[in-house]
Amino acid sequence: MRMVDLIAKKRDGHELTTEEIQFFIKGYTEDEIPDYQVSALAMAIYFQNMTERERADLTMAMAHSGDMIDLSAIDGVKVDKHSTGGVGDTTTLVLAPLVAALDVPVAKMSGRGLGHTGGTIDKLESIPGFHVEIKTEEFIGLVNEHKLAVIGQSGNLTPADRKLYALRDVTATVNSIPLIASSIMSKKIAAGADAIVLDVKTGAGAFMKTIEESKELAQAMVNIGNQVGRRTMAVISDMSQPLGRAIGNALEVQEAIDTLRGEGPEDLTELCLILGSQMVLLANKASSLEEAKQLLQEAITSGRALDKFKQFIINQGGDASVVDDKERLPQAQFIVEVPAKTAGYVTEIVADELGTAAMWLGAGRATKDSEIDLAVGLMLDKKVGDRVEEGETLVTIHTNKIDIDHVIEKIYDNISIGEHAEVPVLIYDVITN
Numbered sequence: 139m140r141m142v143d144l145i146a147k148k149r150d151g152h153e154l155t156t157e158e159i160q161f162f163i164k165g166y167t168e169d170e171i172p173d174y175q176v177s178a179l180a181m182a183i184y185f186q187n188m189t190e191r192e193r194a195d196l197t198m199a200m201a202h203s204g205d206m207i208d209l210s211a212i213d214g215v216k217v218d219k220h221s222t223g224g225v226g227d228t229t230t231l232v233l234a235p236l237v238a239a240l241d242v243p244v245a246k247m248s249g250r251g252l253g254h255t256g257g258t259i260d261k262l263e264s265i266p267g268f269h270v271e272i273k274t275e276e277f278i279g280l281v282n283e284h285k286l287a288v289i290g291q292s293g294n295l296t297p298a299d300r301k302l303y304a305l306r307d308v309t310a311t312v313n314s315i316p317l318i319a320s321s322i323m324s325k326k327i328a329a330g331a332d333a334i335v336l337d338v339k340t341g342a343g344a345f346m347k348t349i350e351e352s353k354e355l356a357q358a359m360v361n362i363g364n365q366v367g368r369r370t371m372a373v374i375s376d377m378s379q380p381l382g383r384a385i386g387n388a389l390e391v392q393e394a395i396d397t398l399r400g401e402g403p404e405d406l407t408e409l410c411l412i413l414g415s416q417m418v419l420l421a422n423k424a425s426s427l428e429e430a431k432q433l434l435q436e437a438i439t440s441g442r443a444l445d446k447f448k449q450f451i452i453n454q455g456g457d458a459s460v461v462d463d464k465e466r467l468p469q470a471q472f473i474v475e476v477p478a479k480t481a482g483y484v485t486e487i488v489a490d491e492l493g494t495a496a497m498w499l500g501a502g503r504a505t506k507d508s509e510i511d512l513a514v515g516l517m518l519d520k521k522v523g524d525r526v527e528e529g530e531t532l533v534t535i536h537t538n539k540i541d542i543d544h545v546i547e548k549i550y551d552n553i554s555i556g557e558h559a560e561v562p563v564l565i566y567d568v569i570t571n
């Protein structure tokens with residue numbers, strides 16, 4: 139088999155066979171096929187697309203390019219949740235203990251990564267003592283006994299995707315539905331998921347800026363999952379404004395605790411109930427979505443979800459007293475309130491720009507080696523649709539830096555106040571097959 143023939147075949151709009159896809163992924167992972175040929179193929183795929191069969195083959199070839207995590211020692215259906223990324227997305231911190239409280243096993247492997255705030259692991263590490271450096275056996279034991287554990291990413295997961303994603307980044311081929319869908323799904327499958335709930339974000343703070351593109355990506359991933367025997371469903375949710383009120387690591391842990399107590403922001407709570415219901419259903423712990431949602435609400439009101447979070451913290455070496463005493467979480471030195479300049483209704487809060495403002499405070503990593511300040515970030519006192527009076531606080535800044543004029547300016551530039559109240563949409567669609 140010759141790579142040049144595969145490139146020509148795809149360039150001319152033909153379908154690659156399973157063997158051809160396996161050939162190029164194996165050859166690329168083993169450094170036998172050079173970047174320039176894979177670049178050309180990626181560009182051909184960008185223009186010619188891939189059939190459902192090709193997408194499933196690409197996903198599985200990439201999943202098998204490195205370690206495949208074996209979670210078969212864990213009882214029950216392992217349902218993984220994946221978000222395509224947003225700003226202040228606290229859902230994982232809430233969902234993990236929430237569904238675990240209903241005996242849905244949550245075996246989460248997480249990374250740090252770049253972004254406006256840290257990843258799930260960074261957020262959890264704002265709890266004093268909490269650590270994710272645990273052995274695989276301990277991880278599996280914890281999930282079997284307590285239904286919940288988080289472990290840091292280790293080993294060699296989907297090296298083909300790592301190489302291909304980096305190459306796409308510099309060859310203008312990131313934005314291709316078959317390539318994005320197979321990239322995301324390969325990682326979930328390699329991480330051992332039996333079933334997958336996808337939260338595909340749409341809007342300014344998301345990877346996909348329009349609802350049409352987001353639906354297409356969601357449908358592509360659901361099709362792949364269902365073709366390769368992993369039941370998959372997707373929710374398309376809003377990321378035009380940040381989710382919840384907190385953007386920052388310790389601030390989001392606090393927000394998750396509030397939400398598990400039933401006192402969280404409305405949008406975050408609702409999205410967690412919707413995603414959680416799908417997870418409970420896929421794990422066969424309820425017979426309908428309505429029943430699943432009711433069980434989740436009971437787990438919150440009875441305190442079981444919060445107890446699960448406490449136990450989880452203790453299991454991984456953390457100080458569970460943070461749950462009842464928020465002062466024990468890292469605190470910023472300075473609190474600065476940003477007042478509204480005019481009265482009216484908040485009509486827009488541009489998610490990615492607010493995320494950047496939080497990153498400037500030190501809440502996220504701009505480069506792989508940046509240090510995160512776990513204490514800092516933003517609290518949105520007002521959200522889209524809220525009434526605000528002149529001088530009333532729009533945003534509260536938690537900072538350890540004094541020179542933050544540029545942050546304040548960015549906040550003002552990206553929050554609009556108008557005359558008419560707009561009702562924000564949270565969920566645009568749910569794709570189940």
Ligand code: URA
Nearest residue numbers: 303317318319321322
């Ligand atoms: N996220 C991924 O993991 N892969 C892509 O290709 C795009 C976004």
Ligand code: CA
Nearest residue numbers: 226381382384
């Ligand atoms: Ca949030």
